[in-house]
Amino acid sequence: MTTPTPAPDTPIGSTFRRQRHEKGLSxxxxxxESGVSVGMISQIERDIANPSMRVLTALRRALNMPMQEMFSDTAESSTEDPPFLRRAEKRPHIDLGPLQKELLTSGGNHHLQMMILTLAPEGSSGNTALSYPAEKGGLVLEGELTLHVNGQSATLKEGDSFVFDSSLDHGFRNESDAPARILWVIGAVQFDRHL
Incomplete structure (x- = not known):
């Protein structure tokens, strides 16, 4: 089995800048709206910052931007492929330094997002806990991942899986000396379910 050549990494700064301009926000x-400093937003938009997952999530939510949009998914679909399919060679990537995301979900705005996270040794989701309405789950494909959810921690190894309510404070870190690869799934919770 051959490994597909990945699509080039996507610079996220221009995507956030375009979204901000389209929404008419300074x-x-x-x-x-996001709780992120002006200086950090400016650095992200110029692709000179290495933002944490918490910061990206806060900006994405403030802009009401689907996760798919963060990947600037411009890969042309084959006319013979149905819209629910994402070919391996057309997976968009985001490089966040110690964390890389590879989008698996097909184009369009879905309530379910799947990706592969590659986390360098000592890489993490950031120093501040994440928390927003969604459900998350995944499977450790390679390496180890320490997952923190609502004050509890567990170290997962290859083959271990997880599911949790991401409205609870959570974060993750690769505390090993080898990279980790995780199949990561996010199921968006519709806001009307919580009203």
């Missing part, structure tokens, strides 16, 4: 307005 840097100050987006900072107020």
């Amino acid at each position: 840097l100050q307005e987006l900072a107020r």
Whole structure:
């Protein structure tokens, strides 16, 4: 079995800048809505920052931007492929330094997102816990992952799986000396379910 050649990494700065402009928001307005500093947003938009997952999630939610959009998914679908299919060689990537994301979900706006996370040794989701309405699950494909959810921690090894309510404070870290690869699944929770 041959490994597909991945699509090039996607710079996320221009995507966030375009989204902010399309919504007619200034840097100050987006900072107020997201809780992320103006300076950090400016650095992200110029692709000179290495933002944490918490920061990217806060910006994405403030912009009401689907996760798919973060990948600037411009890969042309084959006319013979149905819209539910994503070919391995057309997976968009985001490089966040110690964390890389490879999108598996096909194009379009879905309530379910699947990706492969590659986490370098000592790489993490950031120093601040994540928390937003969704359900998350996954499977450790290679290496080890320490997952923190609602004050509890577990180290998962290859073949271990997990599911949790991501409205609970959570985060993750690769505490090993080898890279980790994780199949990561996010099921968006529709806001009307919580009203």
